[in-house]
Amino acid sequence: AQSVSQHNHHVILSEAASLELGCNYSYGGTVNLFWYVQYPGQHLQLLLKYFSGDPLVKGIKGFEAEFIKSKFSFNLRKPSVQWSDTAEYFCAVNARTGGFKTIFGAGTRLFVKA
């Protein structure tokens, strides 16, 4: 069965610090990978997605993620965080062979200190 593991449950950073959130998935087939963000009191927003091609994916708001197939990883990065990046971040995966059911990781709560 598909599963998604996010290593950090809570992260606290100061503004301008660099961010890397880990995500590993468990699935042997071809997968589609996503990062979503949920700001306090708001609904899910798609940050970026990977279907195929260049494993380095750039998303909105300066975020990027790198798909490393050999490590089953899809880590999210941002070189310099802002206070407004305070939110919860979810890694997610789906696959055609799984009927495109999207499975979410447990989430990482990021707090950026001003």
Added chain:
Amino acid sequence: GAVVSQHPSRVICKSGTSVKIECRSLDFQATTMFWYRQFPKKSLMLMATSNEGSKATYEQGVEKDKFLINHASLTLSTLTVTSAHPEDSSFYICSARDQGGYNEQFFGPGTRLTVL
């Protein structure tokens, strides 16, 4: 981009009543919709896959008689929480997959259900 709406956005009901939540794909046709549940400060848990014109497929541990799903058209799926109890209070989120076969799902804004 594709838009998915949910109605209502918030609902408060008494214990023992039933509540219906609608999920609509506004500008595309969705043969498949998914229903998720999100507890406070927790991740999204997939409840069921809703297929247009056929029975929904429920995830393990989700009571199909408790959470009735109907996907009557290519743009509408409904989730009915029957005989709601306080423990059913949660944030319910739907997503829809474009019929065109794209791999991405589009998420609705969610419905916050509070059962008194």
